[in-house]
Amino acid sequence: MSLHAVGVQVRGRSLYASTSTSLSSLGYICSNSSSTTATSTSPATPFLGLKIKFSSPATSKSPQPGSVNFSPLGMDGGWLSKLGFGSKNKATAASYGDPSTNPALGPDDDKPAAGQSFAQFGAGCFWGVELAYQRVPGVSKTEVGYSQGHVHNPTYSDVCEGDTMHSEVVRVQYDPNECTYESLLDVFWARHDPTTLNRQGGDVGTQYRSGIYYYTPEQEKAAKESMEKHQTKVNKKIVTEILPAKKFYRAESYHQQYLAKGGRFGFRQSTEKGCNDPIRCYG
Known part of the structure; x- marks a missing residue:
């Protein structure tokens, strides 16, 4: 060998x-x-x-x-299982349990500040996605975390194992009078490749899947219409999931505003509104 x-x-x-x-x-x-x-x-x-x-x-x-x-294909816990394949398809694991007894399966019951709204997106590694939204005028707060899984209070290590079915997400708080939901969707599509299943570049696993998680029927409608529009611009099928926003678990403090704080090598990246400097995800 x-x-x-x-x-x-x-x-x-x-x-x-x-x-x-x-x-x-x-x-x-x-x-x-x-x-x-x-x-x-x-x-x-x-x-x-x-x-x-x-x-x-x-x-x-x-x-x-x-x-x-x-393990090879068919062995639970193998690398292909991280993509949703294998003898026990982990892509179905999030459907197990009762929302009345498992908070992870319930809705995101946090409340935004007065006059503000929430939006939630999964588009690969949440470090770069968060910085992209920090730069959007009208966005007042961003948080990275875990959602759409079936385990209460997961850790980063738990999520990376691929067993909890959580997605790395960014929860955006924004002022609808200054920033439309449609403009947030535009950032979402521009930030990642929505045609790669459970993968963004070298990041592989179900936590990196593409997803729009809506809080209102209006957001759901706008997300579906936006996806239909974006599908006409790409030559591969979009695999983005559009689902109700579930319980949001805030990630560990070192993940929050990671790139703005300097990232791996201490090079701080600008959060200035309207900034279009290239985002170095592992900066």
Whole structure:
């Protein structure tokens, strides 16, 4: 087995041994729960997946050194399961439970400030999406968080595992007299590729799916009309989900206004209204 042929997906980020990732060991996982050093021959016991230890430069939101297990198609918890495939389709997990007893399945019951409205969008990594909305005139507040899942009070680590079915979202508070909902939709379409399922660039996983989460029937109508209009501008099918806004769980404090505060390398990016400087998501 060639180490250079192995591609690894960790916490939603694709890493490849043939480029910048350094693999220190590769083993297979067998039915007896042990692992052994990989060879070019088949293991003596039934193959269940791979165990990979690696190191990688700081190019993503993932923890860098470490190890990861992944399984082939059909094994629950495998990397394909993060895309909604496998023996247990995790894309259906959010439908389980009772909204009357599970707050995560209920509506977002927070209230915006007087005279303000909420909007909620998922368009890949929430760092860059938030900065895009911070720059919109009429937007008074932005928060990043997790929604559309089935686990109460999830952590970032929980969401990255792909089991909770939460999406990374930005909740926007805006003044309808200064900023129309349609203008927020325009930012949404411009910010990401709505035709890639559970993926934005190198970020892979159900938490990166494209979604518009509405608070009112008027927002729902505007979102659907906007999607129909945008579909005429792209040559692939849009996979954006349009659903009622569910319970919003505010992400950890270090995620809030992450790029405005300097990002990974301390380079602050402007939040000035109307600013059109390029957004460096991993800045």
